[in-house]
Amino acid sequence: MHLYNAWLPPHVAEETKKEKESFARVVRTVNELYRPDDPDSVYATLTWIPVIKLFIDAESEVALEDVDTLVKIGLELFHVSQNNLHAQVKWGNILVKLFNKYHKKLSLKVQWRPFYDTLISTHFTRNPGPEGLRLKLRHFETITSLVQSCRRFFPPGSAFDIWSEFRSLVENPWNNSSFEGSGFVRLFLPTNLDNQDFYSCEWIKECLNLWDSIPNCQFWNCQWAGVIARTVKNCNFIDWECFLPTLFSRFLNMFEISCSNWKSQVPVANGRESYPFPLGVPKNTSFLFSNKTVTRMKAIAKSIVYLLKPHGSAQEQLETFINLLEQYYHPSNGGQWTYSLERFLLHLVTQFKKRLKHEQQNPNNSRRAELCLGRSERTKFVNVVLKLIDRGQYSKDKDLSETVAVATSILSFVEPSLVLPFVASRYYIALETMTATHQLEVAVMSIAYVGRSLLLTSISSSSINSVHLDGGNVFINLLMVSLSNALLGMDANDPPKTLATMQLIGSIFSNLASLDDNIDGLLFMRISLSQWLDEFLSRLFSLLLYLEPSSVLNEGLHSPATSGTFLVEYSSYYYCMLEIMLGRLSKSLYDQALRKISKFVKTNTLPGAIEEVGLLCSACIHSNREEAVIHLIEPLLLSVINSLEDTPVMGFKEGEISKASISIKAKPTLSPALETTINYRLKVLSIAISYGGPALLRYKDQFKEAITSSFDSPSWKVNSAGDSLLRSLLKSLTRYYPTDQYKSILSHPDAAALEDWISTKDYTNGEPVMPPKWHIPSDEEVQFANELLDLHLQSALDDLYRICQARIHSGPGDRNEHLKVTLLRIDSSLQGVLSCLPDFNPSSRNGTVEDPDHAPFLIAGATGSSVGSTEIREKATEVIHAACKYLLEEKSDDSILLILVIRIMDALGNHGRCWYDAWSGEAWNLESAAIKEPPINFIVSSNYKGKRRPRWYLIDKTYLHSMWRALKSSYNKFCARGNFYPSNHVILLIDDLLKLSLHNYGTVRR
Structure with missing residues (x-):
C-alpha cells in the first residue's frame, strides 16, 4: 500500500483495501464491453477510461494480473480504432500512464509495426477525414508518447527491422524524406x-x-x-x-x-x-x-x-x-x-x-x-559543474538562479567538502556587499537549499569532516550567522529577500527535532533561541504593521476576503514557516510566543493584513489548540460580540421577522471605523479557527451569538465576514484534517537533535511509519454543526420561502437586504458542510429503486463526518427553485441576488467542484529542493529508494490526497452502476441554471 493511502484517516485507509476487487471488476467490465466482431463496441469502453485513471492517480493497490489484462485489452482497442482518432487518443493516454507506472512489473512483448502504420496512415498521407488540426496534434503526441513507453517491450530483432526500414531514408541528406x-x-x-x-x-x-x-x-x-x-x-x-x-x-x-x-x-x-x-x-x-x-x-x-x-x-x-x-x-x-x-x-x-x-x-x-563512478570521478565532476554554478548564481534570469540553487542542493550531498565551503564563502561575500543587494537574496536561498546537508555534515562522524577547515565548525557558524541575519532580512520593502528569509527559517527548522534552549545535541545552537524568538516576533509584527494600507478596502460582493499581500501569494513560505516553527517549539518557548502573539492580535487592527494575522493565529492553534483558543479565539470572539451589542440591527433575527415589515425611512449604518474593526476581527477569526475542532465547543454560545449578530448587521461587509466565520466553523467541526502535523517524532540515528526524514518508497506493507493523528469529529462537534445548520440553513430556507411567497416587506429596500442576507446564510452553510451533507438519492433508468448505500464500491474517500440529511439538501433545492422563479420575475435586474442563487445551486448540485477549488487552493508549491534529501547521500553513507522529505511534508501531501479522494468518491455511484441516474432535484437545478445562463447581464451568465 502506498504511504499516502496508509496514512489516510483510519476508516478510509481500511476501505482502500477494497479497491483491488473494485479495479478487477472494472477490468472485467471493459473486457465484456469490447467485442472484436463489433468495431463500434469501442465507444462503450471509453466511459471507463476516467475510472481507470482514477485508480492510477489514487495510488490504489491493484492486482498485477488485472493490470496486465487491461494493458493487453487497451493495446488491442488502440489498434482496432484506426479510423477513430478520439478513441485512440483516449486509450493511448491511459496506456501511457499504465506503462509508466507498472513497466517494471509487466512482462509482455509489443510490436512496433502497427504503431508505424498508424502514424503513416494518419499523419504522413493525405487524409480527408473530419478531424481537425487540434485532434490530429493530440493524436500524434499520444502515439509518440505511447511508442516511447512501449520501446522497452519491443521483441528481439526489432532494432534490426527498424534500422533496415529507415536507413535508406536517412542516407540521402538532400531529400526531405531524410x-x-x-x-x-x-x-x-x-x-x-x-x-x-x-x-x-x-x-x-x-x-x-x-x-x-x-x-x-x-x-x-x-x-x-x-x-x-x-x-x-x-x-x-x-x-x-x-x-x-x-x-x-x-x-x-x-x-x-x-x-x-x-x-x-x-x-x-x-x-x-x-x-x-x-x-x-x-x-x-x-x-x-x-x-x-x-x-x-x-x-x-x-x-x-x-x-x-x-x-x-x-x-x-x-x-x-x-x-x-x-x-x-x-x-x-x-x-x-x-x-x-x-x-x-x-x-x-x-x-x-x-x-x-x-x-x-x-x-x-x-x-x-x-564503469561505476568512484570518489575521484565524483569530485572531478562536481568541481567542473561548480564553475557554471559560480557564474550563474547571480544571473538576471530568475529561472537560472533557482536552477543553480537546486543544483547546489543536489551536489552538496555528493561532495559536501567542495560545495558547502563554496556556498559559505558566497554567503559571507553577499553579507558584505553594499552595491548589489540582490545577491543577498540569492545567497540566503542557497543556504536554505543546502540546510540539511550543512546540518548532516556538522554532525557526521565520517572521514569527510577531515577536509573541513575546523572539522565542521565553519558550517555551524554559518548556520548561526544565517539565522541571526535572517531577522534583518524581513523587510516589507524587499519582498524577494523577505520570502527567501522565511524559506531559510523553514528549511533549517524542518531539520531540527525540537526547538529549545536546553536540548542535548544542539551543540551548534550557541545563540539563545528564547532571545531569537523574541526578536523574530518583533520583526514579524513590524512587518505586518508596515503592510497596513492607507485606505480601506472597497465593499462589494466580489471584494477580496483578505488582503493578499506578497506574504500569502502562491508558493510563499510565510504560513509554512510559521507552522514549522511554532510546531517545533518547546512548551516554554511556545507559551512565550503565544503571549506575545496574543498581545499583538488584541491590540492591533490591521485591515490590510487580515489573512497574514489570521494565518499567524491559525498556526498557533494548529500547534496547540487547547492553549491557543484561550489566548486568541476567546478575546477576539468577546470583542466582536461586545462591538455588535450596541450597534443598530436590521431585525432579521429569528423571532424578529415582524420588525422587518416596518418601513424604515433611513437604513441604519455603522461608523467606518467600527465597521472596519468588526470586519477585521471576524475574518481573522474565520481563518484562525480552521484547525480548532473540539477546542471550539466551549464557545458554542458565543459563536452562535457572533454569527447571528453579524448577519443582522446593517453592514454588508460585516454580513460577509459573518459568512466567512460560519463556513469556517462548520469546516473545522466536520471535516477530517491532520493534527500535530509539525511536531517531530522521528530522530535521526546519528543525531537525536535532527529529525529523520522519510521516503514514500521506503514504506513496505508492514506497519505504517508513525501515521499522523487525524481530527475525527466527535459526537459533540457533529451535534453543534447540526445546531448551526438548523439556525442558519433550515431557518434561512423557511425565511426565504416566506419572502418569496408572502412578500412580507412593505419597502423594496428592506426586501432586498433581507433576501441578500438570507441567501448569504444559506450559501455559507452549504459551503461549510459541502459533501458532509448527504448527497441526493439518485433515481434509476428502469424505475427500479435501489439503495445508494448498497451501490458497488469504486474508490475510498471522505470529506468528514456526515451532518444533516438528504432531505435538507432536497428541501434547499426546492426552495431555491422557487426563489429563482421569484427573482427572475420580480428582481431580474439585481445581479447580486442572482449570483448568490447561482452559488447556492453550485453548492447543492456540484459540491465536488467547490471541494476541488479548496483542494487546489491548498496545494501550494511543496516541491522545493530546500526540503528534499536526494536518494544519494554520501554525507552519512545512506542509500534510499527515493528522495526523502520531512514528515510534515508527507502528511501535508497525504491530506491533499485525502481531499482529492473525497471529491472523486462523491461521484462513484454514477460510475459503478449504470442503472443510477441523477436525481430529479439535480435536473431541477440544471433547468434553472439554463434559464440564468440566458440572462441579460454578463456577470450572471458567467
Whole structure:
C-alpha cells in the first residue's frame, strides 16, 4: 500500500483495501464491453477510461494480473480504432500512464509495426477525414508518447527491422524524406536488453557519419543527439573513447548563444554566427517531431553523464566543454537564450544524480563494475559543474538562479567538502556587499537549499569532516550567522529577500527535532533561541504593521476576503514557516510566543493584513489548540460580540421577522471605523479557527451569538465576514484534517537533535511509519454543526420561502437586504458542510429503486463526518427553485441576488467542484529542493529508494490526497452502476441554471 493511502484517516485507509476487487471488476467490465466482431463496441469502453485513471492517480493497490489484462485489452482497442482518432487518443493516454507506472512489473512483448502504420496512415498521407488540426496534434503526441513507453517491450530483432526500414531514408541528406527518417529512427529504435546485440562500434561510426552529413540543421542535430543519448546510457559495452572528440564537438555546436544584447546567435564552437544558411525542414515534419531546446539539452546532458568512466578521457573533454560555456553563464549575459543554459545545467546534475542512484541501488546489474563512478570521478565532476554554478548564481534570469540553487542542493550531498565551503564563502561575500543587494537574496536561498546537508555534515562522524577547515565548525557558524541575519532580512520593502528569509527559517527548522534552549545535541545552537524568538516576533509584527494600507478596502460582493499581500501569494513560505516553527517549539518557548502573539492580535487592527494575522493565529492553534483558543479565539470572539451589542440591527433575527415589515425611512449604518474593526476581527477569526475542532465547543454560545449578530448587521461587509466565520466553523467541526502535523517524532540515528526524514518508497506493507493523528469529529462537534445548520440553513430556507411567497416587506429596500442576507446564510452553510451533507438519492433508468448505500464500491474517500440529511439538501433545492422563479420575475435586474442563487445551486448540485477549488487552493508549491534529501547521500553513507522529505511534508501531501479522494468518491455511484441516474432535484437545478445562463447581464451568465 502506498504511504499516502496508509496514512489516510483510519476508516478510509481500511476501505482502500477494497479497491483491488473494485479495479478487477472494472477490468472485467471493459473486457465484456469490447467485442472484436463489433468495431463500434469501442465507444462503450471509453466511459471507463476516467475510472481507470482514477485508480492510477489514487495510488490504489491493484492486482498485477488485472493490470496486465487491461494493458493487453487497451493495446488491442488502440489498434482496432484506426479510423477513430478520439478513441485512440483516449486509450493511448491511459496506456501511457499504465506503462509508466507498472513497466517494471509487466512482462509482455509489443510490436512496433502497427504503431508505424498508424502514424503513416494518419499523419504522413493525405487524409480527408473530419478531424481537425487540434485532434490530429493530440493524436500524434499520444502515439509518440505511447511508442516511447512501449520501446522497452519491443521483441528481439526489432532494432534490426527498424534500422533496415529507415536507413535508406536517412542516407540521402538532400531529400526531405531524410528528416522524416531521422525522426522515425529516434522515435522507434529500442535500446532494451532484447535488442542490444544490434549495437556496435561500426554502427555508432555510421550514425556519426550520417549526423555529419547535414552540419547546419538543429532539427537533424536533435534527432541524432537523442539516438546517441539513449545508446550511451543503455549500451555500456561500447568503447566510446574514439568517438568523444566528435561527440563533444557536435554537442558544443548545438548551443546557439548570444552575448549581452546581441540579437544574432553565436555558436560556442567557432565564435561566428551559427548556421548562416540553415537547411530548412518541411513544416509538417518539424511540427510533428520534437526539436525543442529542452529536448536537445537533455540529450546532451544525458550523453555526457553516461560517457564518464574511471580513467576515461570524457572528464577532460567535459572540462574543455565547460570552460567554453562558462563565460555565457555570467550575470552580464542575459536574455531568452539563457533558457538553453539553464536546462543544460539542470539536466546535467539531474542525470548525474540518477546515475549515482542507479549504481548504488543496483551494484550487481546496473553497469560493469569498472564503469561505476568512484570518489575521484565524483569530485572531478562536481568541481567542473561548480564553475557554471559560480557564474550563474547571480544571473538576471530568475529561472537560472533557482536552477543553480537546486543544483547546489543536489551536489552538496555528493561532495559536501567542495560545495558547502563554496556556498559559505558566497554567503559571507553577499553579507558584505553594499552595491548589489540582490545577491543577498540569492545567497540566503542557497543556504536554505543546502540546510540539511550543512546540518548532516556538522554532525557526521565520517572521514569527510577531515577536509573541513575546523572539522565542521565553519558550517555551524554559518548556520548561526544565517539565522541571526535572517531577522534583518524581513523587510516589507524587499519582498524577494523577505520570502527567501522565511524559506531559510523553514528549511533549517524542518531539520531540527525540537526547538529549545536546553536540548542535548544542539551543540551548534550557541545563540539563545528564547532571545531569537523574541526578536523574530518583533520583526514579524513590524512587518505586518508596515503592510497596513492607507485606505480601506472597497465593499462589494466580489471584494477580496483578505488582503493578499506578497506574504500569502502562491508558493510563499510565510504560513509554512510559521507552522514549522511554532510546531517545533518547546512548551516554554511556545507559551512565550503565544503571549506575545496574543498581545499583538488584541491590540492591533490591521485591515490590510487580515489573512497574514489570521494565518499567524491559525498556526498557533494548529500547534496547540487547547492553549491557543484561550489566548486568541476567546478575546477576539468577546470583542466582536461586545462591538455588535450596541450597534443598530436590521431585525432579521429569528423571532424578529415582524420588525422587518416596518418601513424604515433611513437604513441604519455603522461608523467606518467600527465597521472596519468588526470586519477585521471576524475574518481573522474565520481563518484562525480552521484547525480548532473540539477546542471550539466551549464557545458554542458565543459563536452562535457572533454569527447571528453579524448577519443582522446593517453592514454588508460585516454580513460577509459573518459568512466567512460560519463556513469556517462548520469546516473545522466536520471535516477530517491532520493534527500535530509539525511536531517531530522521528530522530535521526546519528543525531537525536535532527529529525529523520522519510521516503514514500521506503514504506513496505508492514506497519505504517508513525501515521499522523487525524481530527475525527466527535459526537459533540457533529451535534453543534447540526445546531448551526438548523439556525442558519433550515431557518434561512423557511425565511426565504416566506419572502418569496408572502412578500412580507412593505419597502423594496428592506426586501432586498433581507433576501441578500438570507441567501448569504444559506450559501455559507452549504459551503461549510459541502459533501458532509448527504448527497441526493439518485433515481434509476428502469424505475427500479435501489439503495445508494448498497451501490458497488469504486474508490475510498471522505470529506468528514456526515451532518444533516438528504432531505435538507432536497428541501434547499426546492426552495431555491422557487426563489429563482421569484427573482427572475420580480428582481431580474439585481445581479447580486442572482449570483448568490447561482452559488447556492453550485453548492447543492456540484459540491465536488467547490471541494476541488479548496483542494487546489491548498496545494501550494511543496516541491522545493530546500526540503528534499536526494536518494544519494554520501554525507552519512545512506542509500534510499527515493528522495526523502520531512514528515510534515508527507502528511501535508497525504491530506491533499485525502481531499482529492473525497471529491472523486462523491461521484462513484454514477460510475459503478449504470442503472443510477441523477436525481430529479439535480435536473431541477440544471433547468434553472439554463434559464440564468440566458440572462441579460454578463456577470450572471458567467
